[in-house]
Amino acid sequence: RQHEAPRRVKRAWVIPPISVSENHKRIPHLLVQIKSDKQQPGGVIYSIKGPGVDEEPLGIFSIDKFSGKVFLNAMLDREENDRYRVRTSLGAHSPSLGSPARPEPPALLPQLRAFALDLGGVTLEDPTDLEIIVVDQNDNRPLFRQDVFTGRVVEGAEPGTCVMTVDATDADDPDTDNAALRYSILEQGAAGMFSINATTGEICTARPGLDRETMGVYNLTVQAADMSGDGLTTTAMAVIYLEDINDNPPEFTKEEFSMEVEEQAAGVDVGKVFVHDKDLAGSPSWLAKFTILEGDPEGAFSIRTDPHTNDGVLSVVKVGAGQPGDTAGSHGSADPWPFPQPLDHEVRDRFELTVSVQNERPLEPSAPGSPRALATVRVRVRDVNEAPVFRENPRRISVLEGTPPGTPITTYTASDPDTHQIQTLSYALLYDPADWLQLDPHSGTVRTKRELLHPSAFLQGGWYIALVLARDDAEPPLSATGTLSIEILEVNDHAPQLQPPAGVLCGRPGRGGTLLLGATDDDRPPHGAPFHFQLSPQHPQLSRNWSLARFNGEGQPGRGGCCTEGPAHPLPAPAVTHAVLAVLAELPEGPYSLPLLLRDSGTPPREQQQLLNVSVCHCGRDGTCLDGALAAATAGAGITLGALMIILGSTILLLVLAALGAARVRGRRRALRKGLLQRSGDDMRDNILNYDEQGGGEEDQDAYDINQLRHPELFSPRAKPPLRRDAPLSSGTPMAPRKLPSSPSDIEDFINEVGQGLAPLPSVPHHQRAGGDPLSLQGLEAADSDPSVPPYDTALIYDYEGSGSVASPLSSIVSSLTDEDQDYDYLSEWGPRFRRLADLYG
Numbered sequence: 117r118q119h120e121a122p123r124r125v126k127r128a129w130v131i132p133p134i135s136v137s138e139n140h141k142r143i144p145h146l147l148v149q150i151k152s153d154k155q156q157p158g159g160v161i162y163s164i165k166g167p168g169v170d171e172e173p174l175g176i177f178s179i180d181k182f183s184g185k186v187f188l189n190a191m192l193d194r195e196e197n198d199r200y201r202v203r204t205s206l207g208a209h210s211p212s213l214g215s216p217a218r219p220e221p222p223a224l225l226p227q228l229r230a231f232a233l234d235l236g237g238v239t240l241e242d243p244t245d246l247e248i249i250v251v252d253q254n255d256n257r258p259l260f261r262q263d264v265f266t267g268r269v270v271e272g273a274e275p276g277t278c279v280m281t282v283d284a285t286d287a288d289d290p291d292t293d294n295a296a297l298r299y300s301i302l303e304q305g306a307a308g309m310f311s312i313n314a315t316t317g318e319i320c321t322a323r324p325g326l327d328r329e330t331m332g333v334y335n336l337t338v339q340a341a342d343m344s345g346d347g348l349t350t351t352a353m354a355v356i357y358l359e360d361i362n363d364n365p366p367e368f369t370k371e372e373f374s375m376e377v378e379e380q381a382a383g384v385d386v387g388k389v390f391v392h393d394k395d396l397a398g399s400p401s402w403l404a405k406f407t408i409l410e411g412d413p414e415g416a417f418s419i420r421t422d423p424h425t426n427d428g429v430l431s432v433v434k435v436g437a438g439q440p441g442d443t444a445g446s447h448g449s450a451d452p453w454p455f456p457q458p459l460d461h462e463v464r465d466r467f468e469l470t471v472s473v474q475n476e477r478p479l480e481p482s483a484p485g486s487p488r489a490l491a492t493v494r495v496r497v498r499d500v501n502e503a504p505v506f507r508e509n510p511r512r513i514s515v516l517e518g519t520p521p522g523t524p525i526t527t528y529t530a531s532d533p534d535t536h537q538i539q540t541l542s543y544a545l546l547y548d549p550a551d552w553l554q555l556d557p558h559s560g561t562v563r564t565k566r567e568l569l570h571p572s573a574f575l576q577g578g579w580y581i582a583l584v585l586a587r588d589d590a591e592p593p594l595s596a597t598g599t600l601s602i603e604i605l606e607v608n609d610h611a612p613q614l615q616p617p618a619g620v621l622c623g624r625p626g627r628g629g630t631l632l633l634g635a636t637d638d639d640r641p642p643h644g645a646p647f648h649f650q651l652s653p654q655h656p657q658l659s660r661n662w663s664l665a666r667f668n669g670e671g672q673p674g675r676g677g678c679c680t681e682g683p684a685h686p687l688p689a690p691a692v693t694h695a696v697l698a699v700l701a702e703l704p705e706g707p708y709s710l711p712l713l714l715r716d717s718g719t720p721p722r723e724q725q726q727l728l729n730v731s732v733c734h735c736g737r738d739g740t741c742l743d744g745a746l747a748a749a750t751a752g753a754g755i756t757l758g759a760l761m762i763i764l765g766s767t768i769l770l771l772v773l774a775a776l777g778a779a780r781v782r783g784r785r786r787a788l789r790k791g792l793l794q795r796s797g798d799d800m801r802d803n804i805l806n807y808d809e810q811g812g813g814e815e816d817q818d819a820y821d822i823n824q825l826r827h828p829e830l831f832s833p834r835a836k837p838p839l840r841r842d843a844p845l846s847s848g849t850p851m852a853p854r855k856l857p858s859s860p861s862d863i864e865d866f867i868n869e870v871g872q873g874l875a876p877l878p879s880v881p882h883h884q885r886a887g888g889d890p891l892s893l894q895g896l897e898a899a900d901s902d903p904s905v906p907p908y909d910t911a912l913i914y915d916y917e918g919s920g921s922v923a924s925p926l927s928s929i930v931s932s933l934t935d936e937d938q939d940y941d942y943l944s945e946w947g948p949r950f951r952r953l954a955d956l957y958g
Contacts, residue, residue, distance in 0.1 A: 133247040134186075138194040139255060144178070144187040147248065151184050152232040152240055160184075160240060161233045168200050176200075177248070184232075192250045195287045200248040252289035258297050258340040260284045260352035265338075269321065271328040271358045272482055278320040279310070279356055284340035298345035303337040310336060310356065314345070319354060328358040329394045362401035363483035364394035366426070366473050368491040375430065376496045379461040383434040386417070388427045389491055391473050402426060403476040409490075411469035416459060417495070419471060428471065430493060432459060461499040462535050469493040503594035504530035504541055504586040510599035517570045517607040522563055525553075529560040530586035530596055539588040546597060547583035550574040553600075555584065562600065570604050571638055578640065579603050608643035608718025612636065614726045621699065622735035629699035631730065632667065635714055643718030646693035652711035652725055661701045662710060667694045703732045 134148050152160050162184040168176035176190045177200070232240045260282065267280030288294030299317040304310055311322040319336070336354040341347055368391055375387035395401040406419040406428040419430050435458050473489050506528075513526045532539050543560045545553060550572065554565045562584075574580060580602040587595040612635040619631040637644035649666065651658045697710075708730045715723035733741035943954035 131244060131246050133249050135249045135251050136188060136192065137251045138192045138253050140188065140191055143191070144189050147177075147186045147188050148246075149183060149185045150179075150232075150246070163233065164246065166201070167197075186246065194250040194252045194289065195256065198250050198252075198289075200250075201245045252292055252294055254288055254294040254343060254347055256287040256294075257348040258284040258286045258342050258350045260338075260340060260350060263352055265352065265354045266357070267319065267354065268357045268359050269326065270361055271326045272324075272361065272363065272480075273321050273326055275321050275324055278318055280319050280354065282312070282317040282319065282338050282340075282352060282354055284317070284350065284352075286342050288342065293343050294347065295342060296344045297340050297342055300339050300341075300345075301336055302339050302351065304334060305331075309334065312338060319356070326358055328360050328396065329364065332358050332396075334358075360396035360399050360401050361480050361483075362395060362475055362477045363480050364401075365479060365483075365486055365489065366391045366393040366404045366475060367489050368473065371491055373491060373493045374496075375493065376498055377432060377459065378498050378500045379459045380500065380502055381432050382458060384432055386430045386432060386495060387493075388422070388425075388429055389419075389471060389473075389493060390427050391489070393426060393475070395475075397426070400477040401475060404428070404473050405476050407472050407474075409470045409472055411467055411493075414457060416457070417467070417469065428473065430469075430471075430495070459497050460533070461497045462533065465497045465499070467495040467497070469495065499534075499536065501537070501588070501590040501592075501594055502533045504532050504588055504596040506530045506584075506586065506596060506598035508598075510601045512601045512603070514603040514605055515564070515568055516605045518567050518609065519564050521566050524561055524563050525602070526600070527559065527561045528584050528598055528600055530598060532588055534588075534590075537590070539590055541586050541588055544585045544587070545582065546585040547581070550580070552580065553582055560584070560586075568602075568604050570606060570640070572604075575604060578606070606640040606643055608639050608716065608720065608722055610638040610643075611722040611724035612644070612647050612714045612716045613724075614712060614714060614728060617726070618729040618731070619697075620731045620733055620741060621697070622741060623699060623703040623705060623732040624735045625699050625701065629735075631697040633664075633695045633697055633712075633728070635693075637716050639716065639718060644716055646717055647695075648693075648715040648717075648723075649695035650713050652713050654725075655711055658710060661699065661703060663698045663700055664712070665696050665698065667696045697728070697730070699732075705732050705734050707731050 131148065131150055136145070136147060150162060152162075159182065161181050162179055163181060164177060164179045164186065165171075167173070169178070173190075176188070176192070177186060178189055179186050261284065265280055265282050269277060269279045282299065284297055284299075286295040286297060298314045299312050300314060301310065301312050301319075307323065307325075309321060309323050309326060310319055312319045317338070317340075319338075334356040336356065337351055338354050339349050339351050341349040368389065370390075373387065373389050377384070377386045389406070391404055393402050393404065403423075404421050404426050406421060408417060408419055416433055417430055418433050419428050421427075422429050469492070471491050471493050473491075507530075511526065511528050515525050519525070529543070530541060532541060542557050543555055544557060545555045552565055552568055552574075554563050555561070556563075568580070570578070572580075582600045582602065584598045584600055585595055586598065587593050615634045615636050619633075621631045622629045633649060635645075635647040635649075637647070649664050651662060651664055710728045710730060711725055712728050713723060713725050715721050736742050940954060940957035943950045943957070
């Protein structure tokens with residue numbers, strides 16, 4: 117069989133990459149013409165698809181569908197997209213049955229495809245990629261990453277010390293010179309202290325001699341240029357701060373300082389010493405520390421640093437505030453000195469201090485050497501008036517209880533520290549709560565004013581505290597207070613008192629028939645316990661039925677009570693002596709009074725006979741009292757059940773009477789609230805009435821019912837009409853109140869009526885009714901004597917004010933037309949509210 121010769125297989129159509137410069141301005145621009153090898157007689161239709169054609173960005177590329185020419189329709193920007201890929205295809209093509217299909221290569225984005233079709237729309241070839249490469253141009257300036265770069269370097273740094281690095285970026289193609297950057301310093305001021313690495317942008321010191329005190333900040337203008345320094349440029353600022361080091365010691369502004377302070381001053385500032393330091397203010401290299409080297413062995417002064425100004429503040433140490441060996445910024449010596457005393461002009465009137473200053477941080481070794489800064493501070497102590505001083509404070513003395521009044525007990529005086537001034541001291545009692553003492557204002561002798569008694573609420577543990585005031589006669593005067601502590605020595609002036617004064621016990625010997633007795637004494641030890649108990653020697657027959665034995669609690673220290681051998685009694689206190697009363701013979705039930713003689717242990721001892729009330733009860737089997745006996749004991753010794761019932765009944769009766777009285781008062785108040793006028797022996801007319809409105813004058817009878825102000829007895833049918841207090845004694849009294857006029861026009865006729873029941877007088881001209889008209893006089897007389905009508909024609913008593921009133925009648929108002937004969941001195945006796953009226957009219 118013949119073998120076929122090998123045939124060359126033609127590859128599919130391939131379009132080489134197309135390069136086009138960015139920012140191409142000749143638009144449209146022919147990029148390439150594609151042509152299919154399978155061109156049919158009827159022609160081929162070409163097309164492209166992808167980014168720049170029918171995908172964003174649209175309209176950048178286009179193709180002539182008949183010729184296959186690809187055009188650029190817009191300027192390209194490499195920084196946005198550096199290449200495009202187009203895929204083309206041609207005719208209806210399918211692989212043969214015997215050959216496998218070739219896998220399509222992976223598409224790159226953005227992907228631009230080219231297609232070749234016949235006139236019928238059948239693909240002639242597989243789509244192929246059309247790659248368009250955008251060629252870079254130097255169209256972007258370098259950009260610094262920040263506008264201002266900041267760096268720090270210590271002053272005095274050696275050359276070559278790197279401070280910072282500045283860097284810039286360029287958007288152009290990094291594989292071309294368009295992005296090759298070079299750095300340089302355009303401006304940095306005089307001396308050229310810094311240099312920059314052209315490739316890396318690192319800034320370092322170039323020369324020695326950086327001094328913050330000369331120039332603390334350097335401002336550098338740096339530049340970045342592409343094209344290896346020959347292309348586009350940009351600039352930025354580089355600010356370099358010099359950090360301070362302690363290369364300058366502090367110095368005093370002058371060698372001597374003068375100050376002045378008052379004596380006795382403590383904890384006050386005397387003055388300042390001023391220093392100057394060239395280092396950075398506020399830094400540790402600037403802070404100063406002061407030390408007093410000489411001139412103050414007593415430690416009266418201290419010096420501190422003002423943190424704001426760095427000056428030294430000299431102050432007087434508070435009394436008692438110093439500590440031996442304290443050298444914290446105040447004194448240079450580490451030797452202990454005595455506690456500081458107040459400044460005293462009489463002891464020392466001036467000081468000359470030597471003060472040094474240095475920094476908190478040590479000087480740098482590179483700093484120039486200089487001697488330690490020293491200054492002299494002269495302080496003058498000014499003399500002022502000083503308060504008196506009690507050398508012995510408090511003064512403690514002892515006085516016997518009951519010392520008679522007028523007895524001198526001590527002389528308590530003070531001294532004046534102002535030895536250069538002639539002054540006299542006077543004394544007074546500032547505090548004497550019991551008013552027991554009297555003090556001589558000149559000599560300071562203290563005497564008793566009254567007997568000093570014990571016990572007293574003014575004693576504290578047997579001590580009486582008084583305060584004495586000493587004052588000089590300077591201007592202004594100063595004073596001092598001394599404490600006088602007086603111990604009131606106990607005197608045995610109280611006899612012991614039986615406690616308890618009553619008790620209950622069984623009447624059978626040996627069955628609880630004992631009673632524990634104690635005593636109290638107002639005297640303090642050693643005039644109190646132990647106490648001595650015994651039956652009264654005046655009644656020897658008591659020893660037949662009773663026995664009294666001593667019972668001590670001294671063997672039981674620390675216990676707060678007292679007790680017997682049985683569990684029924686509390687334990688006695690260690691310093692208290694008790695006695696046990698026992699029954700010797702069986703006794704009938706009932707109360708008993710036993711006279712006992714009690715004596716204390718004072719010097720001399722005091723004794724007193726007292727009665728002990730004992731209730732003997734019926735004993736049970738266990739030696740305790742039965743219920744009936746307990747009830748008698750509860751009532752108290754010597755008090756029977758009948759007496760208790762009488763007391764209880766009296767108490768109940770008093771409560772009932774108090775309740776009745778309260779109910780009666782409550783009933784009266786309820787009646788007064790309803791507006792009822794009750795009949796009483798003394799009707800007080802000064803109660804407050806609620807008028808609610810104001811009338812139109814004394815002729816207005818409708819606004820207020822004037823009957824409310826009239827005497828209540830007038831409205832009683834059985835009451836006798838009263839006499840007017842301002843009417844003559846011979847005036848007649850009408851039988852009953854007359855009817856009031858209904859209108860103001862009837863008042864004149866009402867006045868001219870002769871009496872009750874008379875008709876009004878004929879109308880007569882007013883000028884003919886002179887004061888001599890008999891009828892007018894009779895009408896006036898009737899009106900004056902009628903207590904039921906208002907006085908329309910004269911100033912009269914308005915109404916009854918109650919009987920027995922201490923106030924003067926108001927009718928005295930018309931007794932005089934002027935105030936010259938009135939005596940208003942009594943107003944000053946009415947209290948402070950009427951004192952102003954008394955000053956005006958008295």
